[in-house]
Amino acid sequence: MSIEIRNVNKHFGTFQALSDVNLDIASGELLALLGPSGCGKTTLLRIIAGLETPDTGSIHFSGEDTTDVHVRERNVGFVFQHYALFRHMSVFENVAFGLRVKPRGQRPSDAQIKQKVTDLLKLVQLDWLADRYPSQLSGGQRQRIALARALAVEPQVLLLDEPFGALDAKVRKELRRWLRRLHDELHVTSIFVTHDQEEALEVADRVVLMNKGVVEQSGSPQDVWDHPASPFVYGFLGDVNLFHGRAHEGLLHLDGVAIHTPEHADAQNAQAFAYVRPHDLDVQRYTPGASGIVATLSRAIVVGPIARLELLPVENNQPAGHDPLIEAQIPAQQFRELGFKEGETLVVSPRKARVFLQPQAS
């Protein structure tokens, strides 16, 4: 089942949570809504579920307008951030709940319910916990039961609100892989909300980046990583260094270095900034006259295969309030061969950069 979101606006009091959001979700897709807290991703998820109503705009399930349909009738599965398991029911009864409350005409028999619940518990590999109560389960187990419960009613779309947020790192990694495999098996249209970019990029078919109630970019994980559409996306995904400079006719001038920016060929001495990934920085020993930013090595963290270098520019020409620290990454092997020492003066030059012009003040 596909989902179409059209022109959705939502505000809470004076806070605008969503501004004119448009999105299409294909049937069977596993989509991630990614963004910092407060960006509106959970609000959007809840609007799709029917737990909130948009101020204006509409939601369509496979072309049919479901904006005014009550959540009960939408046949969605929702997994809450804190699981919301029914604490006075056993695991079995929790999973069976959706089947037991169906109207008399549609309710399956007890034997059918038992079969279905057992199958689901086997699917999430927790059939041995059927008689336990939620308080006796670990966080990861509760998560999987919540998922089984949502799947029991055979929803057309599965919605997960920060599914792994409350778990520790190791369990999170396991469950991420497990969710991906489950989706590959079931092919239910699924949307999950997260603020963890690693999670989104690793698990989803498509990533939608949101910031301050607006969709910044939507595309495959590879897509958004390689071709970030806006400064926000670039800054949000992965580590990045930010440099301020001036762009003039296809060249960006930073301290001591010029970068080719053919996409800004007609810029006339415009203020601009460049995003450079730490592994795209070239680090050499300082020799007078070398092109690049002169900086002192303030800290070198060499753990594992990567050497992470923290450099402070000798001349700070960046605007006030902007942290001048430069983060570079070079292979640990190279670091040892070059023999840099903390306190040494080095020269840093970007091999590749993404340049954005400062939006003109109107």
Added chain:
Amino acid sequence: MTSAVLPHGAVPPPVARRTPVRVLPGFNLTLGFTVFYLCLIVLIPLSALLFKTFTLTWPQFWEAVTGPRVLASYRLTFGASFIAAMVNVVFGLLVAWVLVRYSFPGKKIVDALVDLPFALPTAVAGISLTALLAGNGWIGQFLEPHGIQLAFNPNGIVIALIFIGLPFVVRTVQPVLEDAEKELEEAATCLGATRWQTFSRVVFPSIAPALLTGFAMAFARAVGEYGSVIFIAGNMPMVSEITPLIIISKLEQYDYAGATAVATVMLVISFILLLVINGLQSWQRKRSAGNTQ
């Protein structure tokens, strides 16, 4: 269900801004019933009181509420309630402290017993306190020869009001003491404070809002108290007559207007106390929310 998909970018006709839908059903039903019940049980009868009061002219009203007997009863009622609430603050704090910080055999029973004044009917409390403190009672028989009379005079009223107000202070302070961070006291001790200094400068200020709230609640309850007081009070006009009793005697003389006037005064004071208590409780909540960082 059609399988058609809206063409990408197609804009459906604009819809006016929606009123938010509540997901959980039952809002109208429960709110309606609640308001209906409150109107029937509380608002309509209370408005009868106010309307009746308005049938009095201002001089009549003034005369009814400031007669010498009535004034004496105000002094007695509020004075005794104040003293009783103060005593409860001191001993209530003590009892709460002992229950939270120390252990001793039978502590659970003592803890449960604190709520006895909540559960015991006021009339039963009244006659048993009288039996204890009257001249031939267990306690009275020791004190009367020394000239200390605790029954059938204002002293008895204070004691009865201490009884019924005790749980308010204890139950308001107890949770605050339980949540108090031991680390603050440890920090003070490390910095060189004596136990008393730690208590008076660190612990006491953090429980002060709860103490104040408990005081206000005990005071409010004491002001209106009737059943436990009338047996032990003696009920002599101008000396040991409490305001609720004045209302009843006016009623028995069919002076509905006079009874209503005095009742209105008591009601207004109840409202003010209620607002004060609510304000104190939200202050207390804000304070404790700041502490649990």
Added chain:
Amino acid sequence: MNQNNIRTAQRGTTEAPWVRYALTGIALVFMFLFLVLPLAAVATEALRKGWDAYAEALREPDAWSAIRLTFITALVAVPLNLVFGVAAAWCIAKYEFKGKSFLTTLIDLPFSVSPVVAGLIYVLVFGAQGWFGPWLAEHDIKIVFAVPGIILATIFVTFPFIARELIPLMQAQGNDEEQAAQVLGATGWQTFWYVTLPNIKWGLIYGVILCNARAMGEFGAVSVVSGHIRGQTNTMPLHVEILYNEYQSVAAFAVASLLALLALVTLAIKSVAEWRMESELKALAELPPERPTPARGATAGIAN
């Protein structure tokens, strides 16, 4: 910190032993004087003339009608207040709306109003000179100085108990489980019955038991409304007053002893309910462990 410093620090955060004993002693003496002695006095005075006189006092027909009336009042007032309490708690805890704090304040009102004023207002509405007085006289319906008036006054004084217990409890438990039930397709009643009710069970019991104790023991409000007609409009507390004023001390204390017994039973049930509520709220607040210890006696397989 070496051992000595640790010991000193611990000594620093508790009082000296003599202080502890003194404070505990004073607290216990205070509690004994104010709480235990009155209870003991009730028992002693009731049995002053022996078991026979005690039993005789309780067998008296007026005492019986007082007991019956008290039970009827509670039987009507408590269920009505239960429905109100649940409805009010649901609408206050689950939704946001304007005027919510005013509603909550209104619910707290009976706690600060004197019971005598509470009784008076019903006399003003339903009494002979009240608003509905002439209409009621016309239709020969008696409310004031009859059982309905007693029930109304009792409802006024006791309705906050259940609501005030449930509101913070339901607020602490949040809406997530109810919303989950909605998403899974449950109707409003199914959600309330299967999800909410089990969660508030102990708070309900606590509120009902307090409401009942107050309903059976209410004195001031009922005194104003009842007319003190022996054998007809006397509840147990009023009957105690009548007997006491007639110097029938043993009989008065005999009836009072029943009420005192009720109070003790109330305290006992209340303690249990309170303890269960607390342990549930605590379990709510704790984060789940990542590798929990299995439940005692749990077997690996499930019985099919």
